[in-house]
Amino acid sequence: QQQVKQSPQSLIVQKGGISIINCAYENTAFDYFPWYQQFPGKGPALLIAIRPDVSEKKEGRFTISFNKSAKQFSLHIMDSQPGDSATYFCAASFFGNEKLTFGTGTRLTIIP
Amino acid sequence: DGGITQSPKYLFRKEGQNVTLSCEQNLNHDAMYWYRQDPGQGLRLIYYSQIVNDFQKGDIAEGYSVSREKKESFPLTVTSAQKNPTAFYLCASSIFQGDTEAFFGQGTRLTVV
Numbered sequence: 001q002q003q004v005k006q007s008p009q010s011l012i013v014q015k016g017g018i019s020i021i022n023c024a025y026e027n028t029a030f031d032y033f034p035w036y037q038q039f040p041g042k043g044p045a046l047l048i049a050i051r052p053d054v055s056e057k058k059e060g061r062f063t064i065s066f067n068k069s070a071k072q073f074s075l076h077i078m079d080s081q082p083g084d085s086a087t088y089f090c091a092a093s094f095f096g097n098e099k100l101t102f103g104t105g106t107r108l109t110i111i112p
Numbered sequence: 113d114g115g116i117t118q119s120p121k122y123l124f125r126k127e128g129q130n131v132t133l134s135c136e137q138n139l140n141h142d143a144m145y146w147y148r149q150d151p152g153q154g155l156r157l158i159y160y161s162q163i164v165n166d167f168q169k170g171d172i173a174e175g176y177s178v179s180r181e182k183k184e185s186f187p188l189t190v191t192s193a194q195k196n197p198t199a200f201y202l203c204a205s206s207i208f209q210g211d212t213e214a215f216f217g218q219g220t221r222l223t224v225v
Contacts, residue, residue, distance in 0.1 A: 009152065034213065043116075043202050043216030044155070089154060099145060099170070100214055104154040 003027050004092050006103025013110055019077040021106045023090035026071065030092040034100070035064065035075045038087045047088070048075070080110045114139050118203050118217035125197075125224050133188045133220045135203035142207065144186035145214065148172060149200040158201075161186055190222065197224045 005024045013019045023033075034049035050057045050064040050073065057064045063076040077084055087107050091100040116137045125131045137144065143162045147155040157170030161180040175194025180186050186205075190197045200221050204214040 006154070036216075041219070043118075043204075043218050045216065046213050049213070099143075099157060099160050100155075101157075102147075102155040104152060 003101050004090060004103045006090050006106060008106060009104070010107045011109070013080045013108065015080060015082060015110055015112050017080050017110075019080045019084065019108055019110070020074060021088055021090070021108070022072065022074045023103050024070075024072045025092050027092070027094070027101075028071070029094045030101075031095055032093045033064070033066065033073050034091050035062075036089045036091060036102075038089065038105075044089060077108075080108075082110045082112065084108060085110050116203055116205055116215055116217035118201075118220050120220060121218065123220055123222045125222070127224055128192045130189055130191050131197075131222065133190070133201055133203075133222070135186045135188065135217060136184055137186075137203075137205045137215075138184060139205055139215060140183070141205035141215070142183070143205060144180065145204040145206075146170075146176070146178065146186070146188045147202045147204065149202055149219075155202065158188065197222060 003026050007022050035047045036044035037047045038044040048059050048062050050066050052068050061078045066073045087105045089105050090103040093100045119134045145160040146158040149155050156172050158176050159178040161167035167178050167180050177189045200219050202219045203217045206214045
């Protein structure tokens with residue numbers, strides 16, 4: 001039972017462009033939505049996270065947009081760079097049950 | 113340096129053998145998790161533990177076992193009952209309540225031949 005759906009599965013973006021990855025969730029009890037970045041052969045690392053009391057959070061070139069009514073959230077990477085090439089996972093959890101439910105991942109490739 | 117250490121990085125086993133993957137953390141985190149990662153399927157939760165001497169099954173616990181005798185350690189045993197054990201295994205830890213950021217180890221790639 002997949003509670004967090006992620007798309008696209010893979011994405012190719014030109015250097016300097018905007019990368020957009022989308023996620024949708026089903027469980028309205030979720031109240032914490034992080035994005036993780038994973039490089040080949042490494043464990044994922046937290047990139048940015050949002051709680052549903054705000055609609056957007058920005059950290060440098062990375063922005064999360066959150067739409068509570070649509071139960072969707074997305075990651076935007078501005079001015080994408082080759083070093084951003086990695087697999088990105090969205091996730092969700094809720095207070096009192098801190099285990100994260102992950103999306104299936106998006107392999108992002110930034111080309112020159 | 114605080115963090116999570118998984119060992120070994122690569123592991124090869126013959127079919128039918130049990131194998132134990134090590135996970136140690138020095139972050140003083142209460143909660144620890146084991147995930148399995150397969151191409152196109154994301155991270156699926158195998159087991160998690162929120163306190164010492166207690167653990168809960170995740171979404172794909174069949175064929176796996178764990179123990180949590182110490183706060184710092186959460187080993188995972190892949191038993192011969194696991195039908196398709198070849199995968200990348202990730203251990204993580206987090207503070208039990210509040211900020212739920214999970215810190216991951218570098219993973220163990222298990223290949224069963």
